Amino acid sequence: xxxxxxxxxxxxxxxxxxxxxxxxxxxxxxxxxxxxxxxxxxxxxxxxxxxxxxxxxxxxxxxxxxxxxxxxxxxxxxxxxxxxxxxxxxxxxxxxxxxxxxxxxxxxxxxxxxxxxxxxxxxxxxxxxxxxxxxxxxxxxxxxxxxxxxxxxxxxxxxxxxxxxxxxxxxxxxxxxxxxxxxxxxxxxxxxxxxxxxxxxxxxxxxxxxxxxxxxxxxxxxxxxxxxxxxxxxxxxxxxxxxxxxxxxxxxxxxxxxxxxxxxxxxxxxxxxxxxxxxxxxxxxxxxxxxxxxxxxxxxxxxxxx
Amino acid sequence: xxxxxxxxxxxxxxxxxxxxxxxxxxxxxxxxxxxxxxxxxxxxxxxxxxxxxxxxxxxxxxxxxxxxxxxxxxxxxxxxxxxxxxxxxxxxxxxxxxxxxxxxxxxxxxxxxxxxxxxxxxxxxxxxxxxxxxxxxxxxxxxxxxxxxxxxxxxxxxxxxxxxxxxxxxxxxxxxxxxxxxxxxxxxxxxxxxxxxxxxxxxxxxxxxxxxxxxxxxxxxxxxxxxxxxxxxxxxxxxxxxxxxxxxxxxxxxxxxxxxxxxxxxxxxxxxxxxxxxxxxxxxxxxxxxxxxxxxxxxxxxxxxxxxxxxxxxxxxxxxxxxxxxxxxxxxxxxxxxxxxxxxxxxxxxxxxxxxxxxxxxxxxxxxxx
Numbered sequence: 001x002x003x004x005x006x007x008x009x010x011x012x013x014x015x016x017x018x019x020x021x022x023x024x025x026x027x028x029x030x031x032x033x034x035x036x037x038x039x040x041x042x043x044x045x046x047x048x049x050x051x052x053x054x055x056x057x058x059x060x061x062x063x064x065x066x067x068x069x070x071x072x073x074x075x076x077x078x079x080x081x082x083x084x085x086x087x088x089x090x091x092x093x094x095x096x097x098x099x100x101x102x103x104x105x106x107x108x109x110x111x112x113x114x115x116x117x118x119x120x121x122x123x124x125x126x127x128x129x130x131x132x133x134x135x136x137x138x139x140x141x142x143x144x145x146x147x148x149x150x151x152x153x154x155x156x157x158x159x160x161x162x163x164x165x166x167x168x169x170x171x172x173x174x175x176x177x178x179x180x181x182x183x184x185x186x187x188x189x190x191x192x193x194x195x196x197x198x199x200x201x202x203x204x205x206x207x208x209x210x211x212x213x214x215x216x217x218x219x220x221x222x223x224x225x226x227x228x229x230x231x232x233x234x235x236x237x238x239x240x241x242x243x244x245x246x247x248x249x250x251x252x253x254x255x256x257x258x259x260x261x262x263x264x265x266x267x268x269x270x271x272x273x274x275x276x277x278x279x280x281x282x283x284x285x286x287x288x289x290x291x292x293x294x295x296x297x298x299x300x301x302x303x304x305x306x
Numbered sequence: 307x308x309x310x311x312x313x314x315x316x317x318x319x320x321x322x323x324x325x326x327x328x329x330x331x332x333x334x335x336x337x338x339x340x341x342x343x344x345x346x347x348x349x350x351x352x353x354x355x356x357x358x359x360x361x362x363x364x365x366x367x368x369x370x371x372x373x374x375x376x377x378x379x380x381x382x383x384x385x386x387x388x389x390x391x392x393x394x395x396x397x398x399x400x401x402x403x404x405x406x407x408x409x410x411x412x413x414x415x416x417x418x419x420x421x422x423x424x425x426x427x428x429x430x431x432x433x434x435x436x437x438x439x440x441x442x443x444x445x446x447x448x449x450x451x452x453x454x455x456x457x458x459x460x461x462x463x464x465x466x467x468x469x470x471x472x473x474x475x476x477x478x479x480x481x482x483x484x485x486x487x488x489x490x491x492x493x494x495x496x497x498x499x500x501x502x503x504x505x506x507x508x509x510x511x512x513x514x515x516x517x518x519x520x521x522x523x524x525x526x527x528x529x530x531x532x533x534x535x536x537x538x539x540x541x542x543x544x545x546x547x548x549x550x551x552x553x554x555x556x557x558x559x560x561x562x563x564x565x566x567x568x569x570x571x572x573x574x575x576x577x578x579x580x581x582x583x584x585x586x587x588x589x590x591x592x593x594x595x596x597x598x599x600x601x602x603x604x605x606x607x608x609x610x611x612x613x614x615x616x617x618x619x620x621x622x623x624x625x626x627x628x629x630x631x632x633x634x635x636x637x638x639x640x641x642x643x644x645x646x647x648x649x650x651x652x653x654x655x656x657x658x659x660x661x662x663x664x665x666x667x668x669x670x671x672x673x674x675x676x
Contacts, residue, residue, distance in 0.1 A: 036453065076640065085311070085651065086643035089392055089453070093590055094639035101632020108627050220461050227454045266469035273458040273465075277444070284450040303313065303651075 007251060008135050012143050013209060015240075015247030017042070017201040017218075019146040021225035022232070022239045023153050024197025029229055030157060031190035032170035032297035036092025037077055038198050039222025040099020045070045045202030047107040050115055050213040059118045059207050063142075066203035067196040073099070074195025078188045085301040100216065110213040117211035118142060118204075142204045147240065149197065154236040166190060170295035173302040183302050198222065220273065227276045231283050233293040242279070249275045311651040321649050326595050326602070329642035330609065336637055346624055354623045355616035355634075365615065367501030371573055372611035375400070375565035375582070377510045377604055379589035381517040382558030384598040388521070389530040390537070391554040395441060395456025396562040397586025398463035399434040403563020404570045405467055406433025408486065408577040411493035411570075412475060418492045426493060427567055434563015435556050437463065442555035446548040452555070460586070468579045475577055486577035495572045506568030511604075513561065518600040526553065562586060583614065584632075591639045610635065 021038050028035050045066040053062030077095050080086040120140045121127070127138040157163040166186055169176045173183045201221070206213050224246060232238035253271045256263070284290055334356070338348035359365040379396045386393050393399075407430030414422055441456040468484070477487045495504035521527040533540035533550050540547065569581050592610050596602030617631030 080640065080643050084644050084647040086646055090590075090594055090639070091643050093394065093587075094636055094643060097587055097591065097632065098636025098640065101629055101634075101636050105627055105629035105633050108629065220458070223454060223457050227451075227458070230451065230454070264469050264473060266465045266472065270462045270465050273461045277450070277455050277458050280454055281444055281448045281450045285448040287449050290449065303311070 005131055005134055007248075007255075009139070010251050010254075011244060011247040012135075012139060013247070014250045015243035016140070016143050016146045017204045017209065017221055018225050018228060018243040018246055019150060019240055020142075020201030020204060021198045021222055022228040022243065023146075023150050023236060024194035024201075025225060026229050026232070026234060026236060026239060027153060027157070027166070027197075028187075028190045028194035029298055030170045030234060030295055031166050031187045032173055032295050032300065032302070033081065033187050033191050033194075034088045034092065034299040035074070035077055035095070035191060035194055036089060036226065037073070037095025037099065037222075038194075038225050039218055039220065040096035040103075041070045041073050041195055041198035042099075042202035042205070042218045042222045042225075043103040043216065044073055044099045044106075045199030046206035046217060047103040047110070047202075047213055048199065049203030050110055050206040051106065053207060054110060054113060054115050057116060059116055062207055063118075063200065063203050066199040068199075070195040070199025070202070071192045072195075074191045074198075075188070077195075078191045081301065082184050082187050082191070085303055088299050088301070096222070104215045107213050107215065111215070112212070115207065115211050115213075118208045140204075140208045142200070142208055145200075146204075150236050150240055157236065167295070170297055173297045173300070177302070177304055183304075187302075198225075201225070224272065224276050227280050230290070231279050233283070233289065234295065235293075245279075246272060246275065310654045311647065312654045314650060314652050317649045322597065325645040325649060326597065326606070326642060329595070329638060329645045332641040332645070333634060333638045336641070337634060340633070341626075346626060351620055351624055351626060354620040354626075355630075356612060358619050358623070359612060359615040364501055367498065367503040368615055369608060369611045370503045370507045371501075372614045373604075373607040374504075374507045374510045374572075375569060375585040376589050376592045376610050377607035378506075378513055378565040378568075379558070379562045379586060380592035380596060380603045380607060381513050381600060382554075382561035383589055384593040384596070384600070384603060385517070385521065385527075385530060386554030386558050387534075387593055388598050389534040389550040389554055391551050392453045393438065393441070393456050393555055393558045394453050394590070395438075395458075395460045395463075395586070396558060396589055397582060397584065398456070398460030399437045399559040399562035400566035400569070400582055400586045401460075401463040401467050402437035402566070403430040403434035403560075404566030404577065404581050405463075405470060406430055406436075406563065407567030408489075408570045409475070411489045412486055412577075414493070415487060415490065418490070420492070422492045423495065423571065426571060427564060430567025431560040431564045434566065435560040437563070438555040438559020439552075442552050445551050452551070456555075467577070467581070471577050471579055477576075484579050488576045489571060493571060494575060495568065497572075502573050504568065504572040506565075506572055509564070509568070514600045514604050517603075521600070530554070562589075588614075588635055591635055594639060595642055613638075 021042055025035060025038055048069040049062040049066035052065035053059050077091055080091045081088045118140060120138055123137045127134060157167060165181055169181060169183050169186050177183045205217055228239055228242045231242045249272050253268045257265055257268055334352060338352055341348040341351040383393055383396060407426040410426045410429045440459060441452045444450040444455050445452040471484045471486055475486045477485060495506055497504045529545040530550050533545055533547055537547060570577055574581055588610055592603055592606045596606035613631055613634050617628050620626040621628050
């Protein structure tokens with residue numbers, strides 16, 4: 001039983017950065033913007049949160065700094081793709097390459113330093129409850145925050161007028177423009193939200209998951225988050241299901257290594273990446289399902305005169 | 307007054323060729339500001355980065371060494387990018403090419419012969435090709451995004467290399483260091499004089515020519531361009547999109563694999579856990595900076611090679627961190643993509659009303675002709 005509880009607790013933790021990054025990207029994609037810079041923004045978020053927390057001693061400031069800085073990074077992407085109509089795939093890649101370089105540049109003074117981590121909540125007797133206590137009441141606050149963000153996004157997209165407009169912009173920007181909605185402004189907002197969430201996902205890695213800074217510490221999680229959005233067929237709660245699945249795979253792999261399974265560690269480490277490919281293939285093979293669910297205007301630049 | 311973008315009906319050639327130059331200048335400017343902000347003397351840093359490496363013969367040779375993989379890979383990628391096929395996993399294909407070619411070198415460790423290098427090169431190209439075939443298959447057969455699958459495979463490939471040099475291919479006399487035996491002389495590329503500039507550079511130049519020929523003079527090159535510009539038109543003309551996906555991945559995978567083999571059979575001389583400082587990713591920048599044109603890619607590859615070398619020089623001379631190279635490369639791509647807007651749109655200053663008035667006031671073409 002203890003083993004199971006441990007498993008679930010660690011799985012929820014491993015899934016959290018993916019949930020943050022994927023839910024942010026989901027909103028951006030729902031508005032019709034494909035931002036491939038998630039990996040770079042997560043890395044920058046991780047180093048920004050770490051640096052600010054280390055210098056100010058406040059993890060809260062660190063989290064806010066990561067969100068603010070990554071909103072700014074996402075706005076660079078916005079200026080290039082939305083105002084200057086650059087290719088979204090290429091610009092997203094540029095953002096990732098830039099983020100990898102800049103984060104290791106900024107972070108080199110911080111390698112190996114200890115930081116005040118965001119601690120797990122402790123609700124006294126509630127957390128002491130057998131089995132459910134740690135799973136429900138003993139998580140890191142960011143784990144709850146991630147789920148709250150998903151709930152808020154699901155509510156926003158499908159229960160509010162503003163959410164309906166955002167989806168309309170993603171489906172047909174020309175129609176939305178003709179009705180009089182500010183397509184570009186709405187997309188700026190969605191991209192900025194995506195950046196802030198990617199920043200939070202990165203901050204969770206460097207402040208809670210493994211409270212330290214290591215170069216390239218996201219190890220492809222930004223890309224896995226992108227795959228998760230497809231896996232979830234652009235539905236918020238399915239992102240959570242997918243992230244838990246990946247969290248589970250990650251933990252299984254770590255446990256197998258710990259238990260001394262006679263498979264070389266490098267081959268075990270391939271598991272999350274291979275799983276991503278397999279899942280992506282399983283979901284994408286049904287072409288009509290993807291076409292029904294994917295925002296119709298995704299990746300297409302919008303210029304009102306064309 | 308406000309700024310407005312107006313679609314161009316046609317793009318002057320000068321704009322196409324000047325935007326990369328503009329982007330490079332803006333990058334240098336932004337770099338200087340960044341150096342100053344960090345407390346390094348900006349001019350000295352720029353000098354160390356972009357001028358000093360060019361001042362010695364050895365420096366020039368090193369630029370050739372670093373440009374070789376970049377140009378090889380970027381030529382392959384540019385073919386796909388023109389057809390809207392996004393191979394982001396060239397780094398993985400490079401690694402798998404190095405593994406396949408390197409395995410051949412190690413298999414014939416005690417055999418000598420002129421045929422060994424060609425065989426290794428073939429194995430390297432086939433290795434990269436086979437690895438590139440996976441995303442192509444997943445895309446054409448299962449509709450899976452080639453961007454994500456090719457990228458995931460890069461992580462898998464790097465881990466596979468790490469497994470090999472920690473296990474089956476580890477040097478038996480290497481005191482458990484994670485690296486293979488050193489390749490013997492017949493498995494190493496001939497070099498120019500005392501420099502590290504190797505035969506691969508000549509191959510890269512040949513590939514530039516071949517790439518130009520294929521894209522400009524053959525039907526398949528034309529098909530790729532049509533499908534990239536308007537997939538629907540390509541469909542009506544009977545051009546197969548799937549064929550373009552396959553071709554793009556096989557060519558770019560093969561060239562990346564060859565580049566990987568040239569690295570291990572050239573400057574490195576053995577299999578080690580990290581055989582590339584991200585050439586596969588930087589080649590994406592090279593392809594765009596070179597305007598997806600073979601000659602442009604050659605020039606862009608040389609510039610990017612300079613940024614690698616400059617990063618090393620600046621680290622030695624001024625103690626600047628090596629990661630600066632990545633920052634420069636990312637900035638360059640940003641500025642390029644931003645400057646690119648001028649190839650498709652014209653900047654118009656003034657209110658919409660003024661623009662309409664100007665259009666009315668201008669003489670109509672028919673009157674002009676009369």
